[in-house]
Amino acid sequence: MSDEVALGSSSNGRVLEVSDLRVSFPTRHGPFMAVDGVSFDLHPGERLGLIGESGSGKSTIALALMRLIKPPGRIESGTALLEGVDLLASTQDQMRSIRLADIALVTQGAMNSLNPVMRVRDQMVDGLSAHGLRLSRHDASDRVQQLLKSVNLKPEVADLFPHQLSGGMKQRVCIAIAISLQPRVIIADEPTSALDVVVQRRVIQTLRKVQDQIGAAVILIGHDMGLMAQFAQRVAVMRSGRLVEVGDVRDVFARPQHAYTRQLMESLPTLRHRVSVGVAST
Ligand SMILES: Nc1ncnc2c1ncn2[C@@H]1O[C@H](COP(=O)(O)OP(=O)(O)O)[C@@H](O)[C@H]1O
Numbered sequence: 001m002s003d004e005v006a007l008g009s010s011s012n013g014r015v016l017e018v019s020d021l022r023v024s025f026p027t028r029h030g031p032f033m034a035v036d037g038v039s040f041d042l043h044p045g046e047r048l049g050l051i052g053e054s055g056s057g058k059s060t061i062a063l064a065l066m067r068l069i070k071p072p073g074r075i076e077s078g079t080a081l082l083e084g085v086d087l088l089a090s091t092q093d094q095m096r097s098i099r100l101a102d103i104a105l106v107t108q109g110a111m112n113s114l115n116p117v118m119r120v121r122d123q124m125v126d127g128l129s130a131h132g133l134r135l136s137r138h139d140a141s142d143r144v145q146q147l148l149k150s151v152n153l154k155p156e157v158a159d160l161f162p163h164q165l166s167g168g169m170k171q172r173v174c175i176a177i178a179i180s181l182q183p184r185v186i187i188a189d190e191p192t193s194a195l196d197v198v199v200q201r202r203v204i205q206t207l208r209k210v211q212d213q214i215g216a217a218v219i220l221i222g223h224d225m226g227l228m229a230q231f232a233q234r235v236a237v238m239r240s241g242r243l244v245e246v247g248d249v250r251d252v253f254a255r256p257q258h259a260y261t262r263q264l265m266e267s268l269p270t271l272r273h274r275v276s277v278g279v280a281s282t
Pocket residue numbers: 025034052053054055056057058059060061073
């Protein structure tokens with residue numbers, strides 16, 4: 001990637017560097033380490049897939065990076081340098097300006113977090129103005145149109161309320177909001193799990209298009225290996241709070257090194273076919 005140095009302000013060409021992340025939740029038997037010493041990094045514009053069985057700690061990583069772990073859950077250790085700024089050492093005040101502007105999260109439930117009594121336009125403008133962007137009514141409207149267009153939604157959608165949109169359209173609005181301030185990193189936590197298969201694929205294609213446009217790196221969390229093969233360049237495999245394998249998507253899918261990754265692949269009989277289709281079409 002030739003634009004690595006130009007895009008990242010950190011000196012080593014990484015936009016995000018996570019080291020030794022540990023997150024615990026208290027239980028009757030003492031603290032349970034949902035994330036237990038996870039380290040990985042991301043290059044500017046890179047697309048990383050994060051896979052692993054349910055409960056392995058994927059969402060907890062996403063929430064920890066956004067600093068949205070709710071007490072009594074606790075970040076026990078680690079650093080997460082976003083262009084050199086440690087997210088885990090930032091105050092909640094600092095995080096309010098970092099979230100959305102520098103790192104954005106889109107979840108499966110994102111579409112349900114849209115405000116039901118606000119038109120799409122106003123929700124989108126809200127995100128911009130919450131970050132101190134003072135736009136005239138005309139410029140704000142232009143920006144909204146431009147964002148809607150980039151996620152393949154018609155301009156009229158700006159005037160609608162969330163209940164007037166399909167699930168896929170709502171997730172597109174959420175992606176438009178996520179990219180509105182051109183963050184360096186987007187975390188998409190099973191963003192399409194609630195949608196039907198055809199819509200999933202289109203929404204992931206849209207995510208792919210917009211991340212490319214703004215040059216953001218993406219962590220896509222999910223369990224659909226077909227979608228992963230279509231989207232990710234590298235994959236990281238979680239098991240019981242730990243990363244057990246990280247590598248090029250083709251290598252990991254074709255020759256999983258870790259027994260657990262092999263199990264994960266073998267449990268998906270159609271995978272080989274879908275991987276070859278997915279990779280061939282990118
Ligand atoms: N708020 C919470 N309170 C207690 N335990 C939690 C909480 N959130 C997650 N966990 C536990 O942490 C582990 C990892 O969960 P999660 O990160 O949601 O997994 P994944 O996203 O991979 O399915 C699970 O065992 C889950 O039960």
